[in-house]
Amino acid sequence: MIEKSTKKRILDAAEKLFALHGFDGTSLRAITTEAKVNLASVNYHFQTKEALVDAVMARRLEVVNRRRLEMLAEAEHAAGANPPRLERTLEAFYRPALELLRSPEAKYFPMLMGRLITETALFQRLFESHLVEVERRFRAAIRRALPDLPPPDLAWRMLFTIGILTQSLAAQPVLQAVLRKASSPCDVDGTVARMVAFASAGLRAPVHKEVGKCAQG
Amino acid sequence: MIEKSTKKRILDAAEKLFALHGFDGTSLRAITTEAKVNLASVNYHFQTKEALVDAVMARRLEVVNRRRLEMLAEAEHAAGANPPRLERTLEAFYRPALELLRSPEAKYFPMLMGRLITETALFQRLFESHLVEVERRFRAAIRRALPDLPPPDLAWRMLFTIGILTQSLAAQPVLQAVLRKASSPCDVDGTVARMVAFASAGLRAPVHKEVGKCAQG
DNA sequence: GTACACTTAAAACGATCGTATGATTGAAAA
DNA sequence: TTTTCAATCATACGATCGTTTTAAGTGTAC
The missing domain is CATH 1.10.10.60 (Homeodomain-like)
Incomplete structure (x- = not known):
């Protein structure tokens, strides 16, 4: 070779x-x-090292996010005038990231995605170039599927939805003892199905009225 | 002073x-x-620096986890012979961590908890000393509330449940632009309520049958 | 064969890292 | 007053960091 x-x-x-x-x-x-x-x-x-970091992230984020938008577009096309099904929208978000686990070439990248949220400066750089449109499109799709969800709750629940993925990616080296062989990490289809089931139910949960006031801001 | x-x-x-x-x-x-x-x-x-790291984490984790077990015990006591309500169990897990945001003294620690999952060696050290009993007790409580949930799904859903908290803590410095003033981070009660609503719905979601096979192990 | 652009190589730069040392301080114990 | 000892100080060690420099290769066009 x-x-x-x-x-x-x-x-x-x-x-x-x-x-x-x-x-x-x-x-x-x-x-x-x-x-x-x-x-x-x-x-x-x-x-520089910083530019290397950016290049490492950009190489795969480009592919993952292009695929996410593709799958979302397919879901929207299939739904016609209706909003795409929430489950299909969520799969479009989760699957492209998890599919990398199958590839020997890219298997370490999901773990790296799990680190992204804690790297403030890097995240802000990448958000503008690779994530802003993904966030916008998926927010719009979920909004259409859940028109009665107030925007603040939508924002929080999107954060939770992302957290489900992030945690699963970041925790791989460390939580396998906790997940005592519950399910193998390379079972991509099963993992996607579990994430979609959990997140769709969470997103559809009834909204609790009482929202506390904030003293400081 | x-x-x-x-x-x-x-x-x-x-x-x-x-x-x-x-x-x-x-x-x-x-x-x-x-x-x-x-x-x-x-x-x-x-x-050493490593010992300083351990001391920084231990100082607050002790308090947070003691309070978590306290609240869980109260929930179990209130429920008598029945399993404690899922919502109350989740609140016992989430609230003690989020309450720290209120304290000027400890307000940075939640963000630090959000970093924990990516620090493999540190996490393993802390898990044995501070987290193993919390994990065991909460798993048992959720198991009692959801007796029909297969153990692998319970494990995954617990991971997701933790991820909701982790993401919200770690994302604080970076996702406020995304969460465009949706809700203020110091609104502890509102945040807890939103997390509990999402996670309880996710935990109760119907289990998808089809779980793929794993080729590699 | 010579010129030239591109890539790789060995070596070293100054800066900063975690850690260690030995002197100095200050207040309680004798 | 003298002794004692935990605490703090300035300082420096060797290692490693990201980066740079300069030279040696490599292949292609003329």
Whole structure:
């Protein structure tokens, strides 16, 4: 087989090590050792570590989010004038991320996605370039399916819906002891089905009236 | 007012900076500068950075988890021979963590809890000492409330239930733009009510039969 | 064969990291 | 007053960090 280019070797090694040990916890030397390339080649191909981080994230986020929008568009087309079914909308959001677990090539990336929410600066950079449209389109689709849900509750429930995915991705190395062989992480279809079942029920839950006041803001 | 001890000053500064920038992203020098104490006092009071991290987490996790078990015990007592209501069980899990947001003293800790899941080594250390009993007791309570839920689904749904909290805590600095003023983070009662409504509906969702096979294990 | 652009290599830069050392402080114990 | 000891101080150690420099290869066009 054709040997991988230096650039791709760096991206793959960085993706793996970033996922396992975090961005700050992974040195460029660890990456170049794993990738079996020279240290300076990182700066040659990516200039800085921050740019390498962005490149690692962008490479897969592009694919995942394009697929998400595709599947959402298919769901909307299939529904015609009606709003797409909530379950199908949720699957369009969850599945493209989880499908990566099947690929030996990209299997570390989901764990990395699970880290994204805690990396404030990186998240804000990526949100504008890769997530803002996804958020907008899915919000609109869920809104159409649940027209009676007040916007604040919609916002909170979308956050919870994302949290279901994030937690499952981030927890993979650590919660397998808790999930005592409950279900294998590579059972993508089962995981998607479980997430969709949980999230759709949560999104459809009756809205509690009493919302407390906030003293500070 | 009485000035805080050096040890407490270090813990408070570390809690804040760890929450904002992560463990690897925060140097001991940044902590001692923020705390206005000498660099060497960290090693005098805590020996190593890792021990400081453990101390920062243990200080609040002890309180939060004690309160969780207290509230769960109250719920079980109130229910008598019956299983405690799912809503009350969930509130016992969520509320003690969110109440910290009210306290100026501890307001950074929830964000730090949101980081816990991505710190594999730290999580495993803390799980055995602070979380294993909480997990066991809450699992049992939810199991009693939902006796027909197969154990694998219970495990997954508990993971999702935790994810709702984790995401909300970790996302605070970053998702406020997304949650465009939907609800203020210091509205603890409202947030708890929204989490409980979502999670209880998700936990009670009908179980989808078809669970895919896993090719790899 | 020479010129040229692209890529990789070895080595080192200054900065910053966690940690350790030994002196100094200050108040209680004797 | 003298002794004692926990606490704090300034300082420095060796290691490792991201980044840079300079040179050596590589293939292609002329």
